[in-house]
Amino acid sequence: MQDHLIVLQDLRMVFGDGYEALKGVNLYIDQNEFLTLLGPSGCGKTTTLRIVGGFEKPTSGDVLYRGKSIVNLPPYRRNINTVFQRYALFPHMNVAQNISFGPDMRKEDRQKTARRVLEMLELVNLSGFEKRSVKTLSGGQQQRVAIARALINKPDVLLLDEPLGALDLKLRKEMQGELKRIQVESGITFLYVTHDQEEALTMSDTVVVMRGGEIQQIGTPQDIYNEPKNAFVADFIGESNIYAGTMVKDKRAIFLGCEFNCVDKGFGQNVPIDVVLRPEDVKLKPAEAGIDGAPQGTVLSTLFKGVHYEMRVLVGEDVVLVHSTHAREPGAEVLVTVAPSDIHIMHKSDYVRENDEEEEGLM
Amino acid sequence: MMRLLKRSYMSLIMLFLYAPIVLLIVFSFNAGRSRGLWGGFSLHWYAELLRDQQILTALRNTLVIGLSAAAISTVIGGLGAIGLYQLRRKGLRQAMLSLANLPMLNSEIVTGVSLLMLYAAMRMELGFVTLLLSHVAFCIPYVVLSVLPKLRQLDPHLAEAAQDLGATPFKAFCRVILPDIMPGVFSGFLLAFTLSIDDFVISLFTTGPGVTNLSITIFSMARRGISPKLNALSAVIFVVVLTLLIIINLPNFKQQNKKTRKEIPI
Ligand SMILES: Nc1ncnc2c1ncn2[C@@H]1O[C@H](COP(=O)(O)OP(=O)(O)OP(=O)(O)O)[C@@H](O)[C@H]1O
Ligand SMILES: [Mg+2]
Numbered sequence: 001m002q003d004h005l006i007v008l009q010d011l012r013m014v015f016g017d018g019y020e021a022l023k024g025v026n027l028y029i030d031q032n033e034f035l036t037l038l039g040p041s042g043c044g045k046t047t048t049l050r051i052v053g054g055f056e057k058p059t060s061g062d063v064l065y066r067g068k069s070i071v072n073l074p075p076y077r078r079n080i081n082t083v084f085q086r087y088a089l090f091p092h093m094n095v096a097q098n099i100s101f102g103p104d105m106r107k108e109d110r111q112k113t114a115r116r117v118l119e120m121l122e123l124v125n126l127s128g129f130e131k132r133s134v135k136t137l138s139g140g141q142q143q144r145v146a147i148a149r150a151l152i153n154k155p156d157v158l159l160l161d162e163p164l165g166a167l168d169l170k171l172r173k174e175m176q177g178e179l180k181r182i183q184v185e186s187g188i189t190f191l192y193v194t195h196d197q198e199e200a201l202t203m204s205d206t207v208v209v210m211r212g213g214e215i216q217q218i219g220t221p222q223d224i225y226n227e228p229k230n231a232f233v234a235d236f237i238g239e240s241n242i243y244a245g246t247m248v249k250d251k252r253a254i255f256l257g258c259e260f261n262c263v264d265k266g267f268g269q270n271v272p273i274d275v276v277l278r279p280e281d282v283k284l285k286p287a288e289a290g291i292d293g294a295p296q297g298t299v300l301s302t303l304f305k306g307v308h309y310e311m312r313v314l315v316g317e318d319v320v321l322v323h324s325t326h327a328r329e330p331g332a333e334v335l336v337t338v339a340p341s342d343i344h345i346m347h348k349s350d351y352v353r354e355n356d357e358e359e360e361g362l363m
Numbered sequence: 364m365m366r367l368l369k370r371s372y373m374s375l376i377m378l379f380l381y382a383p384i385v386l387l388i389v390f391s392f393n394a395g396r397s398r399g400l401w402g403g404f405s406l407h408w409y410a411e412l413l414r415d416q417q418i419l420t421a422l423r424n425t426l427v428i429g430l431s432a433a434a435i436s437t438v439i440g441g442l443g444a445i446g447l448y449q450l451r452r453k454g455l456r457q458a459m460l461s462l463a464n465l466p467m468l469n470s471e472i473v474t475g476v477s478l479l480m481l482y483a484a485m486r487m488e489l490g491f492v493t494l495l496l497s498h499v500a501f502c503i504p505y506v507v508l509s510v511l512p513k514l515r516q517l518d519p520h521l522a523e524a525a526q527d528l529g530a531t532p533f534k535a536f537c538r539v540i541l542p543d544i545m546p547g548v549f550s551g552f553l554l555a556f557t558l559s560i561d562d563f564v565i566s567l568f569t570t571g572p573g574v575t576n577l578s579i580t581i582f583s584m585a586r587r588g589i590s591p592k593l594n595a596l597s598a599v600i601f602v603v604v605l606t607l608l609i610i611i612n613l614p615n616f617k618q619q620n621k622k623t624r625k626e627i628p629i
Contacts, residue, residue, distance in 0.1 A: 016451070016452075053527060055523050055526075055527075074526070075523070075526045075527050076526045076527070076528075076529050076530055076531055080527075081527055081528065082523075082524070082527045084520045084523070084524055085520075086518060086520070087518075088518050088520040088521050088523070088524035089524075090521065090524075090525075090539050090543075091518075091543060092542045092543055101525070101528050101530075101538075102528040102529055105528055105529035105530050105534065106529055149528070150527075150528075153528065153529070
């Protein structure tokens, strides 16, 4: 316990209106880690972050910081800084005054602070902006000022709540790289919140997937993507095919009306399961190929997506989503094949997918 | 034809509204005593004004009451606005806000009488203190109303951001919140001051023997027959109040200009 920087112990949060936003969150964060809370809107990401920052007190549970409880410490006594979603820059101050606010509050030497402000501006690529009014800055520039204002305090942990949410796609990509660079250069622990799975996967050391106030899975981006623990994680992390199936015995599963070889063991015999297939892992073969035990289907639609074609194949009553560089005509009869190692078997969960349209809107 | 009609109609309204005041100001510079005959330009009545001890005392009372009432109601009303703003429960906040605004809609005479009854019930002697208290009371809602919108414009996370950077709640308020709502606080103060020096009805009910302000003095002097001195005094009050109102509304004008400018497509 002592070696973790921050430990969240069984955090519960019930708001005044009786809404239970966190239902027992357990999590630890290590020094220098880039940890991301990922989940759909309303799952409790911001609430968790605000508890760590000291802006909210959990109904029960504890926050340990280097082994000591800090739940009763006000925000201004924690060596933790926050980059707020809409920046919360002080509008009547210029860029330099905003950035030096923290050191000024601690009554640090003014000349030293002035030097540090210039260093920070350099770090966030805003040299020469110190006298500008923050009201005249673009969204991306305000974002950088907010980061500099937090980093100048050399916090042990930086909390970022969807810091790139308000930026356009191109700027967002750019800032993702910058943030990662700043995190590596400064060696500061980042606790990051986003609902964008791609952002989470590209930037983080560890991803925590949340849903409805509960943690679904904690793991490296690779783990989360390749070995989702349940249908919700698989669905949220990327476009995927999820089917109800049965585990016949070790390494044998039935779904899409056929029996497949897979690599998973230890589920027991004749147990209901969920099966996840990534669209890029599904290979289509011509129906004439005659592969034993492969389900046959009809191509419903083919859509060119730039790098690949996206095809929908009807197998029985199920639709299989396929990404491939090789297009097939709609109406063509095909066989659906998947390598055993690309079949992800999960325990059956209560998660019911929303209908496809909504899901696409979310992505 | 239509336009001509519209214009003359507007002019008539303006004439109706402003003729008495213009007349008053013009005749305050009249050398003669008459209110109908122009006897030449003179500052005689203004000089007279400065020599009248009763008026000077009333002026001093008005200014002291106005400034103190404005200061006290700005502090109370400003803090009240912050309290209202921070109320989390929406229903409760709405109720409190309506409760705070009600006295503004209440007719002055009712306010005056009820204050008088309150002081009587509390066995307070009518005089300077009761006058001041009454002015504070009727100014507070106006201060709340001018500060609250400024608070609403603020990013709700500003105070948290300041605390996050090491400021205690008090410091966060002084360094971050206050400078941003200052225009609202300032216009609240001026509004309170204007209302206070302008008030007659409530003052009449809540002041005691020996303590009078300008409006009461003018009223009692006018009853004894109108002296051209009163023209001069009224003209001065009118100009002062007008100036104050312009200052209070200046930021609004500017903002409106900005807005309309922004709306022009580029
Ligand atoms: N002060 C509050 N009072 C009552 N309910 C609240 C309060 N703050 C948050 N909630 C509720 O708690 C739940 C979790 O909120 P939270 O802000 O943590 O979600 P989030 O994961 O950050 O979502 P988003 O991605 O939309 O920001 C939501 O249902 C929200 O309505
Ligand atoms: Mg949030």
